Ligand SMILES: CC(=O)SCCNC(=O)CCNC(=O)[C@H](O)C(C)(C)COP(=O)(O)OP(=O)(O)OC[C@H]1O[C@@H](n2cnc3c(N)ncnc32)[C@H](O)[C@@H]1OP(=O)(O)O
């Protein structure tokens with residue numbers, strides 16, 4: 001067999017088609033089912049966007065009301081799942097709790113083995129409705145706080161914040177959180193979605209695909225970067241008494257040192273976008289709103305300092321995780337909770353891909369080039 005060219009990391013390889021989203025690095029745009037993500041973020045709720053991703057169309061009033069009623073009645077953490085979460089050490093990463101919870105929810109679901117589109121859509125809706133309670137409760141128990149029950153009169157974003165903090169969030173915070181959920185929802189064949197599609201391609205079940213996707217998202221080269229951004233801010237040092245200019249100067253110096261030491265700085269760079277991530281301007285605007293709301297100008301100084309230095313030294317632009325990290329910090333989330341927030345959102349995209357994969361399934365099984373020892377024999 002002729003030697004095949006190896007495409008490390010599948011970079012530049014088109015493995016299948018999708019109608020769910022279009023990432024276009026040339027125009028720096030992202031469409032969900034044809035709609036620019038910025039327009040969706042400006043006008044829609046996360047619930048509407050999830051339905052769009054799953055069904056291909058934005059819901060009409062009746063469809064939205066049906067889903068809203070379903071979502072609001074499936075938010076509570078079951079006593080069994082709560083007990084399992086309580087048994088996990090608080091030293092484990094919250095992504096481990098998410099992964100475990102998704103697996104438990106699969107094991108508890110009587111329709112888990114039914115991979116019809118109808119059953120998978122119902123499972124996707126149930127998972128999306130149930131994950132906020134897992135993420136919120138896990139952060140609370142680590143702080144020694146009690147479970148907060150969901151409130152049916154609140155929308156998804158407002159209720160998520162309510163269950164996490166036990167108080168009603170201000171409107172600008174709910175809006176910024178809703179925007180982040182929409183921006184994180186879907187991004188074509190990224191590593192976690194591809195993982196979900198690989199698992200689905202074996203005709204395994206939807207929950208298994210989501211569990212695998214959570215594992216793939218955890219790494220700092222993917223979803224884990226939103227936490228890593230905050231670790232960078234912490235390493236530079238957040239000094240509330242500082243002006244934005246003072247913070248910017250320290251951040252620039254930190255970045256210069258980091259790049260001189262050939263460090264990879266999380267929150268920058270992207271496999272597909274080489275000219276800036278299409279979602280960053282919208283998330284940056286949400287971060288700006290949070291900075292204003294909480295009156296924390298020093299954080300924008302850190303943000304600008306890192307971005308400028310990276311841009312000047314390497315022309316590498318921030319990705320979505322860069323503004324999302326400090327925005328979640330300002331909202332009050334603990335840093336290790338950031339990637340679970342990404343999970344809660346991306347469940348919509350992952351499950352849409354599971355359903356799409358099954359429509360025209362082919363087992364995903366690439367080839368490898370062997371570079372081990374030549375054939376040899378025992379004695
Ligand atoms: C929501 C998301 O998942 S978005 C992605 C989140 N991930 C991160 O923020 C992690 C940091 N970024 C990175 O590691 C990379 O940019 C990736 C993995 C996202 C994309 O990487 P790839 O397309 O594989 O590019 P690769 O890692 O080969 O980088 C190309 C060059 O840019 C440099 N580079 C890329 N990103 C960074 C970075 N964040 N910091 C410093 N240098 C970087 C690389 O060192 C490399 O330089 P070299 O050619 O001199 O060796």
Ligand SMILES: O=C([O-])CC(=O)C(=O)O
Pocket residue numbers: 184186187189190191222270271272319320
């Ligand atoms: O597309 C990617 O490789 C990573 C990403 O930005 C995402 O999953 O949102």
